Structures are given as structure tokens and as C-alpha cells.
Amino acid sequence: MSTPGSVRSGAASTYTPAGGSPADKAARKGREGTRIFRWEGIIPMVLFIVLLCAGWMVFGERLIRDTMAEAGTKALGTQLDIADLDIGVFSSAVEIRGIALADPFDRTRNLFEIAMVRMELEPKPLLEKKLVVKRLSIADVRTGTTRRTPASAVTGPGFAPRALKEVQKFAKQFNVPLLSLTPFDTLKSIVLNPTQLKAVQAALSLARDADSAKQKLENGYASLRLQETVDSSSALVNRLQGTNVRTLGIDGARKAVADIRRAAARVDSAKARVEALVATARRSVDSLQAGVQRVDDARRDDYAFARGLLQLPSFEGPDIGSALFGRVTIDRFQQAVYWTTLARQYAPPGLLPKESPGPRRVRRAGTTVRFASAEDYPRFLLRRADVNVTVSEGAMGGAYSFAASDVTTDPAIVGKPTLFAIRRAARGSNVDSLRVTGSLDHASARLREVVSAQAAGVKLPAISIPTLPYRMDPGRGVSEMRFVLDGEQISGRWSVRSRQLAWQTDSARVRKLNTLESLVARVLTGVNELEFTADISGTLAAPRLAVKSNLDRQVAEQIRSVAGAEIARAEARVRAQVDKLVDEKSAPVKARVAELRADADRRITDARARLDQEKRKLDERLKALGGGILGNPRLPGE
Amino acid sequence: MVRRVAAFAPIRLSKVLTLLKLIRSLLKTLHSDGSPGQLAAGVALGAALGLTPIANAHNLGVLLLLAVLNVSFAAGMFAWAVFVPIGFLLDPVFDRLGHFLLVDMTSLRPFWTTWDNVPGLALTNFNNTVVLGSVVAWLLLFVPIYFLARFGVLRYRATIGERVRQSRAYKALQASQLYNVYTWFRP
Numbered sequence: 001m002s003t004p005g006s007v008r009s010g011a012a013s014t015y016t017p018a019g020g021s022p023a024d025k026a027a028r029k030g031r032e033g034t035r036i037f038r039w040e041g042i043i044p045m046v047l048f049i050v051l052l053c054a055g056w057m058v059f060g061e062r063l064i065r066d067t068m069a070e071a072g073t074k075a076l077g078t079q080l081d082i083a084d085l086d087i088g089v090f091s092s093a094v095e096i097r098g099i100a101l102a103d104p105f106d107r108t109r110n111l112f113e114i115a116m117v118r119m120e121l122e123p124k125p126l127l128e129k130k131l132v133v134k135r136l137s138i139a140d141v142r143t144g145t146t147r148r149t150p151a152s153a154v155t156g157p158g159f160a161p162r163a164l165k166e167v168q169k170f171a172k173q174f175n176v177p178l179l180s181l182t183p184f185d186t187l188k189s190i191v192l193n194p195t196q197l198k199a200v201q202a203a204l205s206l207a208r209d210a211d212s213a214k215q216k217l218e219n220g221y222a223s224l225r226l227q228e229t230v231d232s233s234s235a236l237v238n239r240l241q242g243t244n245v246r247t248l249g250i251d252g253a254r255k256a257v258a259d260i261r262r263a264a265a266r267v268d269s270a271k272a273r274v275e276a277l278v279a280t281a282r283r284s285v286d287s288l289q290a291g292v293q294r295v296d297d298a299r300r301d302d303y304a305f306a307r308g309l310l311q312l313p314s315f316e317g318p319d320i321g322s323a324l325f326g327r328v329t330i331d332r333f334q335q336a337v338y339w340t341t342l343a344r345q346y347a348p349p350g351l352l353p354k355e356s357p358g359p360r361r362v363r364r365a366g367t368t369v370r371f372a373s374a375e376d377y378p379r380f381l382l383r384r385a386d387v388n389v390t391v392s393e394g395a396m397g398g399a400y401s402f403a404a405s406d407v408t409t410d411p412a413i414v415g416k417p418t419l420f421a422i423r424r425a426a427r428g429s430n431v432d433s434l435r436v437t438g439s440l441d442h443a444s445a446r447l448r449e450v451v452s453a454q455a456a457g458v459k460l461p462a463i464s465i466p467t468l469p470y471r472m473d474p475g476r477g478v479s480e481m482r483f484v485l486d487g488e489q490i491s492g493r494w495s496v497r498s499r500q501l502a503w504q505t506d507s508a509r510v511r512k513l514n515t516l517e518s519l520v521a522r523v524l525t526g527v528n529e530l531e532f533t534a535d536i537s538g539t540l541a542a543p544r545l546a547v548k549s550n551l552d553r554q555v556a557e558q559i560r561s562v563a564g565a566e567i568a569r570a571e572a573r574v575r576a577q578v579d580k581l582v583d584e585k586s587a588p589v590k591a592r593v594a595e596l597r598a599d600a601d602r603r604i605t606d607a608r609a610r611l612d613q614e615k616r617k618l619d620e621r622l623k624a625l626g627g628g629i630l631g632n633p634r635l636p637g638e
Numbered sequence: 639m640v641r642r643v644a645a646f647a648p649i650r651l652s653k654v655l656t657l658l659k660l661i662r663s664l665l666k667t668l669h670s671d672g673s674p675g676q677l678a679a680g681v682a683l684g685a686a687l688g689l690t691p692i693a694n695a696h697n698l699g700v701l702l703l704l705a706v707l708n709v710s711f712a713a714g715m716f717a718w719a720v721f722v723p724i725g726f727l728l729d730p731v732f733d734r735l736g737h738f739l740l741v742d743m744t745s746l747r748p749f750w751t752t753w754d755n756v757p758g759l760a761l762t763n764f765n766n767t768v769v770l771g772s773v774v775a776w777l778l779l780f781v782p783i784y785f786l787a788r789f790g791v792l793r794y795r796a797t798i799g800e801r802v803r804q805s806r807a808y809k810a811l812q813a814s815q816l817y818n819v820y821t822w823f824r825p
Contacts, residue, residue, distance in 0.1 A: 041705035048701070127757030353741065353750075358766045363691045364729035366768030369740045371747070376755040 061085050068096075070360075075346065077164050078104035078111075079151035092123040102151030104164060105335065110147055115140030125377040132377055136385040138402075143391055163345065167338040171330050174545050192306055194581045198298035203586035206291040210592045213284040217600055220277045226607055229270040233263045233614040240621050248625075256625055264618045267611055274607045281600040288593045295586045299578065306574040320555050321532065321547035328463050329534035329547060332494055336483040337540070340440075340449040349442045351412050378410030398431065400424045417441035432457025449485045454478075460498055468521055469509035474530050475500030490543055492536040501530040516563060523558045527551060662811045663716050668794055669803055672710045678788035680704065680713030682780050687714070688721025689728070689779075690772040695762050713787075728775065729768060736771030 065085035072080035083098025099114040116139040122132040154161055194200045236259055245253040348354065351372045358365035370379060385404045391397050404420040411418070422436040438451040460474035477498030484491045503525040513521060532549030559567075667677060686700040704714040725732075740750060753759050763769045802808050 035708050037706050038708050039706065041707075041711075042702075045702050045705045049698075124757060128755055128760040130760075353747065355741070358768060361691060361693070363726065364733055364768050366729075366733050366736060366766050366771075367740075368763075368766045369750070370765065371751040371754040373751045373755050 061087055072101075073154055076101065076104070076342070077154050077161055078102045079107075079154070092121045092126065094119045094121065100145075100147070102147060104154075104338065105331075107151040107153065108147055110145045111143065113142045113145050114138055128377060129379075130377045131380045133382040133385075136382060136387060138387045138389050141389045141391050163338060163341040166341060167334055170337055170540060170543065171334045173541075173543055174326065174330055192309070192577055192581060194585070197302045197305070197578065197581060199295050199302050199578075199582040200585045202291070202295045202298045203582065203589050206288065206295060206586075207589045207592070209291055210288055210589060210596060213288055214596055216284060217277075217281055217596070217603075220280055221603055221607075224270060224273050224277065224607060226270060226274075226610065229266050230610055230614055233267055233618060236260065236263045237614075237617045237621050240625065244625060253625060257622065260618050260622050260625070264615065267615050267618065271608070271611050271615075274604060274611065277607075278604050281604065285593075285597045285600060288596065292586075292590055292593060295582070295589075299582050302578045302582065303575055306578050307571060310570055310574055320552035321549045322545060323466060324551060325463065325532055325534060325547045325549060326545060327466075328461075329494055329536070329545065332481065333483065333492055333536050336451060336481075336492070337485070337490070340451075340483075340485050343440050343449065344442070344447055347409050347411050347418070347440065347442050349412055349445055349447060351410075372410050372413060374413055376413070378408045378413045380407075380409040381414065382407040398424060400434070411440075411442035415443050417443060430459060431455060434458065446487055447485075448487070449483075451481075451483045453481045455480075460496060462504070464506060465524065468513070468517060468524070469506045469511060470521060470524065471504045471506050472524075472530065473502045473504055474498035475502060477530070485540075488539045488541065490536060490538060490540055493533060495533040496530060498530045499528075501528050516559070519558060519562060520555055523555055524551060527554060658811065660716070660719055663712060663719075665802065665808060665811065667710060667712045667716055668791060668799065670710070670712070672713070674788045674791040674795070676708065677710045677713045677791050678784045678786075679707070680710030681717040681787040682784040683707075683709060684714030684717030685721045685779065685783050686773070686776045687718035688723075689725040689732075689776045691769055694769055696773055717783075717787075725772065728772070732771030732775055733767045734771070735774060736767030736769070739770055739774065740765065740767060 062085075064087065065082050068085070069080050069082045072082075079102040081098070081100040082096055084096070086095040086097075088094070096117045096119075097115065099112075099117060101111045101113075103109045103111045116137075118135075118137045119131075119133050120135040122134055125132045154164075240256055240260070243256065248256055351374060354370045354372070355367050356370070358368045372378070382404060383406065385402070385407070387402045389400045389402055391400060400422055401424070402420075402422050404418070406414050406416045407418050407420075408414045418440040420436075420438050422434065424431060424434040433456045434454070436451070436453045439449070441448045441450075456478045457476055458479060460477050460479060462471050462473045464471050474496060475498055477496060477500065479494075479496050481494045482492060527550065529550065532547065532551070534545065534547045536543055536545055538544040667680075670677075672680075683700055683704050687697055690697065703709075704711050739746060750765065753762075754765050764773070
């Protein structure tokens with residue numbers, strides 16, 4: 001290419017700095033002045049673009065496949081593998097083969113493997129870097145497959161790792177009771193450390209608060225300058241004792257009236273300070289009283305704590321139910337919370353610009369800002385998908401029909417909730433019937449997700465019994481689950497019914513059982529039906545779990561009949577021990593609080609009385625001084 | 639130790655050769671028959687390739703302009719090489735500038751919303767803070783770069799240009815072309 005400023009390789013430059021002839025210079029200037037474009041430059045550009053296209057054809061699909069796998073992994077918080085990608089440039093269709101998505105909660109398994117996904121896209125939105133899927137077809141799905149190599153953990157600041165952390169935090173908030181089956185012969189006294197008791201800690205803290213409140217009250221009382229005010233007023237009253245206008249003269253009387261008014265103002269000011277002190281004292285005393293209440297509340301927690309140290313078996317049904325099925329229930333709801341949290345992050349409401357990390361490159365990635373408009377296409381939209389999927393192997397094998405509508409990243413543009421449903425009906429197979437329906441409503445500011453699942457004649461998962469070396473195998477039964485996340489409010493129910501409950505010994509945990517354990521094991525293994533319901537409620541920040549089952553009712557009754565009296569005695573002993581330790585610390589503090597309250601009331605009443613008396617005396621002096629001649633000037637505050 | 643030296647020797651040699659090529663390219667450009675204005679325009683355009691992230695649509699436009707406008711293509715390529723490290727250094731500034739324009743300046747939001755939703759324009763990646771910040775910075779610096787480069791070329795040619803051309807070092811650099819020819823046939 002011939003360009004100004006460049007010379008042919010190896011050729012001598014024609015540049016002549018200062019000594020070029022004027023004729024040459026003029027000729028060159030003239031030539032350059034007339035020519036702005038060199039159209040022949042388009043030829044190498046065209047060649048360059050052809051080379052770019054060729055490079056794209058060779059490496060483009062591989063590049064996009066790797067980018068998709070990386071972006072998908074980051075987006076979903078779990079490893080996404082893609083074996084092959086085929087882009088039909090002229091048909092605007094994409095075919096992805098060999099998709100495997102690892103389970104974020106078990107990295108040795110895949111949530112699913114899909115042999116082929118074909119998407120037909122609308123071409124115009126592609127020019128806006130948007131994906132609008134016209135048609136979707138999926139072939140050969142397998143679920144719950146074992147991975148050849150465990151998936152690598154996804155870390156970093158993305159949405160998904162953050163969601164996973166949030167969900168793990170959510171799961172830790174549940175206080176699942178332990179199934180404690182301590183033998184009767186080992187129920188013994190415990191030595192409690194007073195510093196471990198919350199009530200003792202609360203009492204010590206209250207003592208410090210009481211000291212501080214007392215000091216504050218003393219300071220407040222001193223700052224009233226009550227004695228000074230009373231003394232000054234008394235001196236004035238004494239000085240004016242027996243005087244009148246005639247003895248003082250007009251000027252003297254006027255001065256005396258002014259003195260009385262000043263003294264009265266000082267008394268009023270002191271009264272205002274007393275009233276301010278009343279408010280402060282009342283707040284302090286109320287706060288101390290609340291502290292006393294906290295000590296009593298903490299004592300109840302201490303009973304539970306001390307009882308826990310004894311490892312007494314509970315014969316409360318809900319405790320046993322939570323101990324048996326709590327963990328497995330939390331696992332189920334944890335997964336629902338994870339996927340809904342992710343959906344909230346990737347499909348947020350509103351049309352405000354959305355920031356996300358820029359593409360990975362050698363240079364700084366920066367932030368990519370998406371600007372949505374109600375009149376335009378959303379960033380991603382799957383208008384409608386009706387797919388018949390065949391799960392080729394595993395317990396869930398068979399044909400399923402899957403439908404989804406309005407799956408989008410910009411629900412405010414679409415204005416409708418995302419709906420999805422999975423159905424299967426095939427009696428005699430591994431699953432008699434399955435129906436999953438759900439909606440993600442992010443079109444308005446209040447986000448709401450609802451997922452319902454019903455499976456009948458399905459092989460239910462085996463559950464290990466905590467503490468005991470047994471596993472329950474519910475066999476085939478009915479399982480129903482409903483999960484609603486409405487704003488921050490969470491509610492859900494998982495119920496399982498089976499008439500084929502079988503018990504298996506867990507060989508890895510076999511050991512000699514104590515009396516109570518043997519009893520509970522005998523009760524449990526004698527039951528051949530399972531019916532349990534787990535309810536979750538509250539908020540994401542403070543969830544509550546309640547589990548009821550036919551097993552916990554039977555176990556509770558047995559424990560109560562065999563060991564109820566013994567356990568009640570042990571509980572009474574523990575409560576007495578807690579009471580003794582707590583009373584040692586809290587009784588003096590409570591007395592101190594009561595004393596402080598009485599002292600504050602006494603001092604305030606006294607201050608009010610003294611100031612009122614002084615005010616009365618000043619008033620009388622003023623009346624005596626005026627004697628009706630000057631008229632009675634009004635005292636401040638009258 | 640010997641193995642380490644042997645392993646690093648080719649890398650060091652290639653770096654030296656790249657540097658030599660750069661210097662030679664600079665001198666060749668300075669001593670070419672292009673006018674100072676053409677050289678300066680090439681530098682100002684080529685600065686875009688170094689200042690902004692390369693794999694973006696606007697750089698295709700810059701390359702096209704370098705090819706079809708009567709400016710120094712070699713100067714453009716030289717500026718690309720020179721401005722790449724500057725671009726890396728200024729990335730945090732570009733990021734902040736882009737963030738200011740895209741996010742903080744709410745009055746521009748309707749403009750960016752339109753831009754991001756017009757077919758074709760959305761492919762410019764101007765909704766990325768670093769891309770937008772660097773392009774805007776380049777546009778702002780275009781005229782100063784042009785005049786600085788023009789002044790530099792004029793001063794160079796008026797002062798030491800001829801002396802450099804006659805120097806042994808320049809001739810040696812010119813002779814290094816022979817080494818290039820040798821490398822083509824090297825086994």
C-alpha cells in the first residue's frame with residue numbers, strides 16, 4: 001500500500017528537510033492540497049475485513065461457545081459445560097449440543113444434561129444485542145447424572161456466588177433441634193458456669209446501667225442549683241419582710257418589685273429544670289425496668305440452655321418432627337430460595353439502567369450499563385416454548401411436556417409474569433404423575449414468585465435418622481410442595497405421604513443402643529406409613545420452620561410414657577439451679593433499681609415542694625408591698 | 639542458570655527487535671515525504687487504536703479512515719503502539735469518565751436509552767464505561783494530539799532531522815533491514 005509517510009522497504013526516502021527545491025515543494029503542496037481521500041485505500045480495508053470474516057468463520061463459534069460457558073457459569077453460579085455450538089448466520093438459528101449444568105449444592109452431580117438445544121432467533125433484535133427466541137426445541141435430557149470430574153467452585157463477586165452465600169446464610173438461621181436420646185441412667189446434675197447464662201449477663205449489664213443512671217440523676221439534681229435559688233429567694237423575702245411603699249419610697253418600691261420579679265423568674269427557671277429532670281429520670285427508670293424484664297426473659301433461654309446441657313430427650317412432637325425432617329426440609333426450600341433469588345437478580349423490576357461487570361479482556365472490564373425502554377425489545381425474551389422432552393435415564397426417565405411463556409430479563413417491558421409448567425402422566429413407570437407450575441411476577445415493584453409441585457407414585461428419597469443407625473425408605477408415595485416468596489415474606493409447605501415405609505439399618509453407623517434409643521428405634525421401625533408436613537414461614541431474614549409427622553407423635557407418646565416423670569424431675573432440678581445462679585446476681589440489681597426509682601421520686605417531689613413554697617412567699621411579698629396602691633404586677637409564670 | 643539464559647535469550651532478542659522496528663518505523667515516518675499535517679493527523683487517528691479497547695466497532699471506522707484519508711498510515715500504526723500503554727494507564731480515568739456520562743449524568747439517560755436500542759448503534763459497546771470513556775477522551779484529545787504531533791515533526795525536521803539521517807546509528811538501523819531479510823530464510 002502506498003501511503004504518505006511510508007516508503008517502500010529498503011528504498012531511500014525522498015524526504016529533503018530544508019534543502020528541497022522550491023519547485024518540488026510547491027508541486028508537493030499542490031498535490032496534497034487537492035487530495036483528501038485515497039480511494040485505493042479501500043482495497044486493503046476490504047481485504048482486512050475478508051480476513052476478519054475468515055477468522056470469524058474458523059474461530060468465531062469456538063470463541064462464542066467459550067464465552068457462553070463462562071458467562072453461564074458466572075450467571076448461574078455453577079459450572080456450565082457446552083460441547084459444541086453451531087450458528088446459522090443466514091437462518092438466525094443457534095444449535096447448542098452437549099450442555100451439562102452442575103448442581104450448585106452437589107458438585108459431583110449434574111442437575112441436567114441436554115444433548116441438543118435449538119433456538120430460532122428474531123434477526124432484528126440481534127442488531128441491538130438482544131435475543132428474542134421465536135422457537136425453542138430441546139432433545140434428550142438426562143437429570144441427576146454423575147459428573148466424570150467434580151465441577152469447579154464458582155467464586156468472585158458475581159450475582160450467583162453472592163446468592164449462594166445468602167442462601168447458605170438463610171439455611172443457617174434455622175434452629176433445628178437435635179434428636180437427643182440420652183439414657184435415663186446418665187441423667188445427672190450439671191455444673192453451670194454463671195457466665196454462660198444470659199440472665200446473669202443481663203443482670204450484670206443492668207447493674208452497670210443502674211450505676212450509670214444513678215450518677216446521671218445525681219448530676220442532674222446537682223445541676224438544678226436548687227439550694228442556691230431557694231437561698232437567694234429566702235434572703236430577698238427576709239429583706240423585704242415588714243416593708244411597704246411608704247417605708248421604701250416610690251423608687252425603692254419599684255426596685256423591690258423588680259427584685260421580686262427576678263427572683264420569681266429564677267424560681268420558675270429552676271422549676272423548668274426540675275420538670276426536665278423528671279422526664280430524664282422517668283426515661284432512665286423505664287429503661288432500667290425494661291432491663292429487669294430482659295433478665296426474666298433471658299432466664300427462660302437459660303432454662304433451655306441448661307436443659308440442652310443435660311441432653312434431655314424432648315417429648316414435644318414439633319421438636320421431634322424438626323429433628324427428624326428439619327434438615328431435609330431446609331435443603332428443599334434452600335434450593336427454591338436460591339433459584340428465586342437468582343431470578344430476582346437477573347430479571348429485576350423497573351426500567352432503570354442496570355449495571356453489570358463488563359466483558360473480560362486484557363484491558364479493564366469496566367461496567368456495562370443496560371438502558372431499557374418500554375417501547376423496545378427486552379435484552380432476552382422467550383415468548384413461548386412448548387417442548388416435549390424425553391428424559392432418557394434415571395428414576396425420572398420418561399416423556400415430559402414443558403411449557404414456558406414470557407421468560408425475560410426485562411419484565412417491566414413485557415409487563416406480564418413469566419409462567420412455566422412441566423407435566424407428565426405415565427402410569428406404571430417410575431413416576432405416575434408429575435406437575436410443576438410456577439410464576440415469576442417481576443412486572444411491578446413487588447416481586448412475587450410461586451412454585452407448586454405435585455408428584456404421585458414417585459420414588460421418594462431415603463432419609464437418614466439422626467442419632468440412630470437407621471434410614472427410612474418411604475418407597476413410592478405422594479409428594480407436594482408449594483413455595484411462595486412475596487417480597488421478603490416467605491411461605492411454603494412440603495408434604496410427603498407414603499404407605500410403603502421401610503426401615504434399613506445404616507451399616508456405617510451401627511452401634512449398641514441405650515435403653516431410650518432402643519425404645520425409639522422399636523417405635524420407629526414398627527411404623528410402616530409416613531405422613532409429614534413441613535411449613536416454612538416468616539421472612540428471608542428470619543424464617544421459621546414447623547414440622548409435623550405421624551412418627552414424631554408416636555415417638556413423643558412413647559418417650560412421655562416411659563421417661564416423662566424422670567425427665568420432668570431432671571428439668572425441675574435444672575430450673576432450680578438456673579434460678580439460684582440468676583437470683584444471686586439479679587436480686588440485688590432489682591433492689592437497686594427499685595431504690596433508685598424511689599429516690600428519684602422522693603427528690604423530685606421535695607424539689608417541687610420547696611420551689612412552690614418559695615414562689616408562694618414571693619407572691620405574698622409582692623402583694624404586701626403593692627398594698628393596692630401600685631396595683632399588683634403579674635409575676636412571671638402567673 | 640545456563641538453561642535459564644538459553645530459555646530467555648530468544649524472548650529478549652525478539653523484544654529488542656520489536657523496539658528496533660518501532661524506532662525504525664518512527665524515523666522512517668519522520669523522514670518520509672509526508673507533510674507534518676498528514677503525519678500529525680495519522681498520529682491523532684492512530685491514538686484511538688491505542689487509547690480505546692481494540693476489539694470494538696469504532697476502531698474499524700478509525701482503520702478505515704486511516705486507509706482512505708490522505709494521512710500517514712505508518713504514523714497511525716506508530717501512534718497505536720505508543721498509545722497502548724498510555725491507554726492501559728488511563729483505564730481507571732476512562733472508567734470514571736464513562737461512568738459519569740452513562741450513570742451520573744441523568745440528563746443524558748434518554749440519549750443513551752435511544753442509542754442502546756437503535757439497531758447497529760447498540761453494537762458499538764458505548765454502554766461500557768471504559769469504551770465510552772476512552773472514546774470520549776480520545777475525541778477530546780484529538781486536536782491537542784494533532785497539534786503536538788505537528789509541532790514535534792516540524793521541530794524535528796527543522797533541528798536534528800538531517801543530522802539523524804546522516805548519523806551512523808540511523809544507517810545501522812536502515813541496514814538492519816538486511817537482518818530481516820536473513821530471518822525470512824532462517825531455518
